[in-house]
Amino acid sequence: MALVIAGDRSGVGKTTVALALNAALSARGQRVQTFKVGPDYIDPLFHTAISGRPCRNLDVILTSPEYVCACVGYHSQGMDAVLIEGVMGLFDGRGGSHEGSTAQIAQLLQAPLLLVLDVQKQAASVAAVVYGFCHYDPSLQIAGVVLNRVASDRHRQLLEAALAPLGVPIVGVLYRDQALALPSRHLGLVPPQESREFQALGDRLAHLGNTCFDWERLTPLLAPAPTSSDPPFSVSPLTQVTIGIAQDAAFHFYYADTFDLCHALGATLTPVSPLRDTHLPPDLNGLILGGGFPEVFAPELAANHSFLGSLRQAIQRGIAIYAECGGLMYLSQGIQTFEGHYYPLVGYWPPVAHMGKKLTLGYRQATALQTTVCVQAGEKVQGxxxxxSCLSVPPPRPLWQLAGEPEGWGNSRIHASYLHLHWGGHPQWAMRFLQQAAKVG
Known part of the structure; x- marks a missing residue:
């Protein structure tokens, strides 16, 4: 049936609880499939590293409700446990609605919920919170609560007494002194591939999972929902091309479904590293530059002159390129970091990417203003x-009309934008990209 890990708000410990459950189950040799509600790239990296299976994003806005259900059904095949980590507060969706919320995903899947609560500095009041969440939408099945940051045994007793009349089971208790400090920076958690102590963190998470939860209550909730042998997208091999995927500490923001879709369409995917490799493989037809943290690794990227030169040559011979966010920044003249240091990069586009204090965040509806290797002019998308960061000059021929503003750089061979797209729910984007890549000799 899959178990959804929700919270009453952001920052209550959903990720810690979900990772602890994942780690405990995986350490027992259980086959665990994880999912993450919403568009986030970083939390899924942790789940993937722990379970050894790609964590899948469930986003009804970037894909569709039908796609979400099909994705869970297909990837839950053969699993012992299915965990879904929620996003923000349980009912928080786009623009104040429930669209895209954890609650919507739970309703679509008919899945039970664990409600994670940060209970520091409260006792009897926790009952009002739980009562409100249980009755706000009675169609949801809140199967239990997890109490996080409990101060002491006496505090725990007060909380248990307050919740007892509601009949909602307490299935986990994490004390304040058991709190794990997951390292973070400007875009969220520091990805596991940058952590030298990730194995130790995984062991601590597994211990937390084994000792802080009522597994007799949890285990029945973790069984997979009815599964399906039909993949979430139905495509046939289209063309045989070789596509490079930038994958290293600087570039790693990808949806796993993108890779599945490209494989299903006949593409061979080759990992490349703008940080470590001296050049691009000579047989590439296309290159995908995902998001990540080029600003953190700007000195190393700028110092890899041979790779930059190889990419410039590939662009000159017409290689198909799809670049999102960090990939867009990499193709610019260079990056000016938070500290004000400038590092020259590929230089294909005129602007410089300036790091700033303002966060640009949220779903966007965009209309393509020109045809690129991915989208057709006039096409409307959700991203x-x-x-x-922001770019120093606007594009003369913008790719998108985005929230009333022109955005993105593109032409018939390159698509570069801050907008993240989910190809899984829109196979035509991958098909177009691979078809254009096949034209490269």
């Missing part, structure tokens, strides 16, 4: 932005 997501999440960045602290």
């Amino acid at each position: 997501h932005e999440f960045h602290y």
Whole structure:
């Protein structure tokens, strides 16, 4: 049936609880499939590293309700446990609505919920919070609560007494001194591939999962929902091309479904590293530059002159390129960091990417103003932005009309934008990209 880990608001410990459950189950040799509600890239990296299976994003805005249900059904096949980490507060969706919320996903899947609560500095009042969440939408099945940041045994007793009349089971208790400090920076958690102590963190999470939860109550909730052998997208091999995927500490924001879709369409995917590699593989037809943290690794990226030169040559011979956010920044003249240091990069576009204090965040509806290797002029899309940088000059021929503003750089061979797209729910974007890539000799 899959278990959804929700919270009454952001910052209550959903990620810690979900990772602890994942780690405990995985350490027992259980086959765990994880999902993350919403467009976030970073939390899924942790789940993937712990379970050894790609964590999938469930986003009805970037894909569709039908796609979400199909994705869960297909990827839950053969699993012992299915965990879904929610986003923000349980009912928080786009623009103050429930669209895209954890509650909507739970309703679509008919899945039970665990409600994670940060209970520091409260006792009897926790009952009012739980009562409100249980009765706000009775169609949801809140199967239990997890009490996080409990101060002491006496505090726990007060909380248990307050919740007892509601009949909602307490399935987990995490004491304040058990709190894990997951390292973070400007876009969220520091990804696991940058952590030298990730194995130790995983062990601590597994211990937390084994000792802080009522597994007799949890285990029945973790069984997979009815599964399906039909993948969430129905495509046939289209063309045989080789596509490079920038994958290293600087570039790693990808939806796993993108890779599945490209494979299903006949593409061979080759990982490349703008940080470590000296050049691009010579046989590439296309290159995908995802988001990530080029601003953090700008000195190393700028110092890799041979790779930059190789990419410039590939652009000159007409290689198809799809670049999102960090990839867009990499193709610019360079990056000016938070500290004001400038590092020259590919230089294909005129602007400089300046890091700033303002966060641009949220879902966007955009209309394509020109045809690129991915989209057709006039096409309307749903995407997501999440960045602290801005470009020094606007594009002369913008790719998108986005929230009333022109955005994105593109032409018949390159698509570069701050807008993150989910190809899984829109196979035509991948099909177009691979078809254009096949034209590269």
